[in-house]
Amino acid sequence: MTARRGRGPTGPAPHEARARLSRRGFLQTALVGAGAVALGGAVSGCAGSASAGGGTTVRIWDLFSGADGERMQSMQAAATQAHPDVSIESVTLAWGSAYYTKLAMASSGGRPPEAAVMHMSRLAGYAPGGLLEPFDLDALAALGIREEHFAPAVWERATHDGQLFALPLDTHPFINFYSPEIAGAADLLDADGKFTAISSPDAFLDAGRAMAEVTGATGMAFGHLLDTAQAWRLFWGLYAQTGAGFELTPGRSAELDEQAAVEVVEFVQAMLDGTVAPPKQDYPGAIASFVTGRSGLIVSGEWELPAYQDAIPDVGGMPFPTLFGTPANYADSHAFVLPRQEFADPARRDATYRVLAEILTQGSLTWAGAGHIPAYQPVLDEPGYAELSPQKDYAAAGDVVVLDPPVWFAGAGSDFQARMCDAMSGALQGRTKATAAVEGMLREMDDFLATPNPA
Amino acid sequence: MTVSSIPRETRPQTGAPAAPRPRAGSTLRSRDRSGYLFVAPFAVAAALFLAWPTLSGLWTSLTNRSLTGSGNEFIGFANYAEAFSDPQVWQTLWQTAMFTVASTVPLVLVGLVMALLVQTGLPGQWLWRTSFFASYLLPVAVVTAIFAWAFQPDIGLFNTWLGNIGIAPVGWLTDEGVAMLSVALVTVWWTVGFNFLLYLAALQGIPSTLYEAATIDGAGGWRRLFSITLPQLRNVTGVVVVLQLLASVKVFDQIYLLTAGGPDGSTRSILEYIYDTGFTNYRLGYASAISYVFFAIILIFTLVRLLPTRKER
Numbered sequence: 001m002t003a004r005r006g007r008g009p010t011g012p013a014p015h016e017a018r019a020r021l022s023r024r025g026f027l028q029t030a031l032v033g034a035g036a037v038a039l040g041g042a043v044s045g046c047a048g049s050a051s052a053g054g055g056t057t058v059r060i061w062d063l064f065s066g067a068d069g070e071r072m073q074s075m076q077a078a079a080t081q082a083h084p085d086v087s088i089e090s091v092t093l094a095w096g097s098a099y100y101t102k103l104a105m106a107s108s109g110g111r112p113p114e115a116a117v118m119h120m121s122r123l124a125g126y127a128p129g130g131l132l133e134p135f136d137l138d139a140l141a142a143l144g145i146r147e148e149h150f151a152p153a154v155w156e157r158a159t160h161d162g163q164l165f166a167l168p169l170d171t172h173p174f175i176n177f178y179s180p181e182i183a184g185a186a187d188l189l190d191a192d193g194k195f196t197a198i199s200s201p202d203a204f205l206d207a208g209r210a211m212a213e214v215t216g217a218t219g220m221a222f223g224h225l226l227d228t229a230q231a232w233r234l235f236w237g238l239y240a241q242t243g244a245g246f247e248l249t250p251g252r253s254a255e256l257d258e259q260a261a262v263e264v265v266e267f268v269q270a271m272l273d274g275t276v277a278p279p280k281q282d283y284p285g286a287i288a289s290f291v292t293g294r295s296g297l298i299v300s301g302e303w304e305l306p307a308y309q310d311a312i313p314d315v316g317g318m319p320f321p322t323l324f325g326t327p328a329n330y331a332d333s334h335a336f337v338l339p340r341q342e343f344a345d346p347a348r349r350d351a352t353y354r355v356l357a358e359i360l361t362q363g364s365l366t367w368a369g370a371g372h373i374p375a376y377q378p379v380l381d382e383p384g385y386a387e388l389s390p391q392k393d394y395a396a397a398g399d400v401v402v403l404d405p406p407v408w409f410a411g412a413g414s415d416f417q418a419r420m421c422d423a424m425s426g427a428l429q430g431r432t433k434a435t436a437a438v439e440g441m442l443r444e445m446d447d448f449l450a451t452p453n454p455a
Numbered sequence: 456m457t458v459s460s461i462p463r464e465t466r467p468q469t470g471a472p473a474a475p476r477p478r479a480g481s482t483l484r485s486r487d488r489s490g491y492l493f494v495a496p497f498a499v500a501a502a503l504f505l506a507w508p509t510l511s512g513l514w515t516s517l518t519n520r521s522l523t524g525s526g527n528e529f530i531g532f533a534n535y536a537e538a539f540s541d542p543q544v545w546q547t548l549w550q551t552a553m554f555t556v557a558s559t560v561p562l563v564l565v566g567l568v569m570a571l572l573v574q575t576g577l578p579g580q581w582l583w584r585t586s587f588f589a590s591y592l593l594p595v596a597v598v599t600a601i602f603a604w605a606f607q608p609d610i611g612l613f614n615t616w617l618g619n620i621g622i623a624p625v626g627w628l629t630d631e632g633v634a635m636l637s638v639a640l641v642t643v644w645w646t647v648g649f650n651f652l653l654y655l656a657a658l659q660g661i662p663s664t665l666y667e668a669a670t671i672d673g674a675g676g677w678r679r680l681f682s683i684t685l686p687q688l689r690n691v692t693g694v695v696v697v698l699q700l701l702a703s704v705k706v707f708d709q710i711y712l713l714t715a716g717g718p719d720g721s722t723r724s725i726l727e728y729i730y731d732t733g734f735t736n737y738r739l740g741y742a743s744a745i746s747y748v749f750f751a752i753i754l755i756f757t758l759v760r761l762l763p764t765r766k767e768r
Contacts, residue, residue: 076524097734097735098734100735101522101735101737102733104522104523104737105522107523108522108523108524108525109524129523129525131523145668210471216546225608225626225718226628226714226715226717226718228627228715228717240587245606280608280626280629281609281745282607282608282629284607285609285610288609288610289609323600335758409736414735415735417738418716418717421717422717422718422719422720423719425717425718425719426631426719429626429629452519452526452738454519454521454522454523454525454526454737454738454739455734
């Protein structure tokens with residue numbers, strides 16, 4: 001029945017057609033049917049002609065829009081210039097859960113693209129289910145990509161059962177950006193003009209209050225309302241800072257250090273008090289507040305850097321301060337994967353390895369410009385990278401990254417993250433207690449752990 | 456669904472008057488055959504896109520099939536057992552029912568009032584007609600984009616208005632108690648034009664002699680409204696209400712685009728939950744089972760609704 005959807009959920013358009021089904025209606029429907037058949041032919045014809053064209057075609061799916069998307073396009077263009085026998089057919093889809101729906105469907109259908117971009121946090125749901133092909137390490141080594149070029153934690157996260165399933169492109173941590181002007185006026189900059197080190201929750205809140213006095217509005221911005229990831233990103237990163245562990249084993253009930261979790265949620269509640277940061281702010285609202293100077297610091301993913309730099313050219317960045325003792329920074333990682341194809345073409349596979357290697361080794365600096373920390377570490381030592389500010393100031397966040405728990409239901413764009421955010425939303429808006437939020441999260445985690453893994 | 460009603464004039468007219476009957480059955484049979492030929496495209500489309508998905512969905516609901524293609528084993532009624540004990544199913548069903556009430560009532564009443572106002576002689580009828588109907592022509596993505604900004608907590612249109620008259624801002628899409636009503640508000644704005652048009656057409660179909668006679672008998676405007684207009688609109692109201700109920704129980708797009716089911720699941724409709732289960736969490740088998748539970752519930756309501764009408768006849 002879900003397949004039978006009318007024009008709109010409340011648009012009774014189907015009735016219109018039924019009310020007066022005439023000969024004309026019949027002919028129209030017949031025409032539409034014929035059109036659909038013709039269209040199907042056209043689409044498959046299109047794909048055929050593309051591969052018949054110049055050289056080997058490599059299809060790559062990604063989820064990069066905006067500035068990220070432009071940079072990825074230019075990196076791919078550079079890669080095809082270096083390999084003129086290869087042409088890249090790039091498909092950009094919207095970020096979010098729908099991307100992973102499409103990728104999974106394409107893979108299970110056996111005719112996915114040659115390569116796709118994926119969040120490493122989703123790998124646990126993909127690799128064991130046979131949706132991905134492992135990379136051939138020898139082929140990568142021949143192209144100059146080896147294990148020692150990546151941070152050990154990143155490489156380990158990209159492997160499953162001893163095989164490499166993801167070729168990491170970047171790490172994109174969830175950090176703090178600040179306006180040097182406002183932070184300076186609040187006396188929060190050190191001699192080098194960088195944000196002073198903060199090492200306790202109270203110091204963080206004090207800094208927020210000091211900046212609130214300067215801006216006359218709030219000290220910090222954090223958009224979480226109706227967002228399906230932000231609250232979880234903040235919580236999970238800070239929870240890791242407490243040093244507390246977790247036990248998420250499918251079939252068993254979830255174990256968190258509840259005391260530590262409550263402490264973290266209470267800290268976020270204290271932060272969203274209307275002075276340090278507003279209790280009700282959504283994602284675009286937080287960006288608007290920060291770039292217009294109504295707040296001096298924003299808790300944000302580094303992927304928003306280009307938007308901040310447009311408004312505040314000297315915008316500063318730093319890893320998330322260590323507030324609870326253990327350095328840890330929430331992050332995720334974009335990686336290239338090889339979706340499993342039913343009929344893999346060796347020529348295309350070879351071309352895929354070559355362009356991906358080219359993008360990684362030659363394009364990473366371009367990619368860093370968008371704010372991301374390149375996973376391919378030799379780039380970090382290049383002089384070009386040292387000139388990137390504020391990227392170099394928060395690159396250290398890449399050494400202490402915390403990704404989502406490695407379970408099949410977690411990761412970027414997952415329902416799990418959305419449910420966790422839902423469970424916290426009442427507490428973050430000050431309507432319910434932190435303990436209720438933690439209980440809600442544990443209950444949701446139990447539900448997920450009790451659900452059979454569909455992959 | 457358009458398949459079900461074959462235009463009356465194309466049906467073979469068996470009771471044709473006095474015309475001489477064809478001598479042999481062959482002509483008739485060939486006419487029959489061409490009839491099937493004309494029906495064939497619809498029949499094929501219905502079989503492919505209605506009958507087959509319905510059956511295959513029913514089968515899927517008895518398996519643990521996932522979107523990733525794995526797990527295609529028959530597991531009996533396990534999915535149904537899970538659905539009946541899943542609080543999310545009942546919660547989202549309840550929320551769907553709430554939305555249906557919160558959207559259907561204003562959609563019918565506002566449509567009626569708008570039609571009455573236009574009919575009772577506002578000048579420039581064409582302008583009102585066009586303006587009231589225009590929003591119905593917008594795609595859902597446009598409607599939700601407009602309202603996402605209007606509902607924006609800090610800089611949105613509505614909270615700015617409220618602020619101007621000294622009322623505290625409302626969390627239109629962020630307050631659990633308000634969000635579903637906001638979705639209903641969007642829906643009313645978007646689709647009320649269709650009901651308005653149905654009502655206006657019905658109003659224009661009421662014979663003016665009725666009003667003339669009533670006026671001569673001394674009936675005033677209100678009297679004419681309650682004794683002539685509203686009774687005459689009874690049939691079209693029945694149609695509008697049924698169409699509206701059907702449209703509202705399958706609400707999905709606005710919610711998916713505006714809130715994705717949040718805050719804290721308070722706007723998650725049953726279709727949104729089915730979508731999340733099947734396409735975000737990859738559990739196609741279980742999602743199919745929930746759809747069939749939903750289907751059964753609608754079926755029961757429809758039958759209950761049909762029974763009294765049968766008796767009336």
